Amino acid sequence: MTMKQDLTLLVNGARYDISVEPRKTLADALRDDCGLTGTHLGCEHGVCGACTIIADGAPIRACLMFAVQAEGMALRTVEGLAKGNEWSPLQKAFVEHHGLQCGYCTPGFLMLATSALEENPDISDEELRDVLSSNLCRCTGYENIVKAVRAAALEMGASS
């Protein structure tokens, strides 16, 4: 047991003053200490992608970083996607295209796809499939996830 450290995480624009051991992963700190349980943990060793969040504009595995390393980063989690009661285009598309079944992997896929579409709204099918191959869905609903992200890309393109 090592001493807890005080630190501040910046998540979805809000400050969270927390106190954690250095060994606590960012994913665990988001859930346990910030109360943001939308970020899910599957494998806890960087393979499944359930814990994918966006840090300083790029997707990361929140289980492969320690919370003490995330101080000063602008973090975004699934809780930050909706604007009030209004879902993001990607969240709506997941519902409309049946992009989730059990829903466990969904926050990771949403954050992964959000970062991909923000970076390149005109992403090709081939690139999109390559990006999405990063995360696992044990319901194996991949085709509908691809459809949902594709539909969201069109929607976002049309509204911009």
Place this chain on the structure above:
Amino acid sequence: MKPAAFVHHRPTTLEEAVRILAEVAPDDGRVIAGGQSLVPIMAYRMARPPHLVDINHVAGLDRLAVENGRLAIGARVRHMAFRDSAAPGATGALLSTLMRHIAHAPIRTRGTFCGSLAHSDPSSEWCLAAAALDAVLIAHSARGVREIAAADYFQGAMTTDLQPDEILVEARLPLLPDDTRIGFVEFSRRAGDYALASVLTTFRLVGGKIAEPRFAIGGAEAFPRRLAEIETMLTGAAPDADLWREAAERAAAIIDPLEDAATPGDYRRDLVRALTLRAFQQANA
């Protein structure tokens, strides 16, 4: 799946980092940069370093620049930095190609070139590049600075010449001539997974003959290396189908393949034969 406790050190200068590492290295203290290999093995408790020296805030380690005709890659240059051929010429194109085979986007955001070399997984694409291009590796410690040639650096699976109190601060790669042809192929069972075998070859065509060939294999043996016998076979030869077939057969025969329960040595020989052929065809296209 939770890492064991450790003390987190956050130096801001290289001097401070090597001084702390010198203190904690005898106690199995480790360096962390991207952490994309170290954190998983800590989660599995295969590694339980009581101290981590975090070099993410050390000034000057994010340099990616051409100096004295070589590409210098600092210890905090992430995989993603190579995406858009950040480095110039054929070396930049090669690194950009390899980067697309390293894990997935969220891993590439954090993982570093030098971290891959320090970890030295047999299937690492960056280790293969370092071996194929004869990288020079710069190691700093409280004892001083030294340069390590790639041929001396890799010593076994996840075993290198880097000492526990040393930080791999920079890798230097040669700038290949612009007309260098590149062939790279790897095989893994799932997208982004560890390659069971990989082949990287570069050469030029001068008067219709192969010049300055490099041929290296990764993933198939304990560590990546150039195969001098194949390079000798290629030098001055005409790039035709017979040569590729002969070289592929020879490469498959002379390797000392890794074996595991799911992957017999002969399977890796078959992979090296097939991948060698494809890498040459790609380079020659």
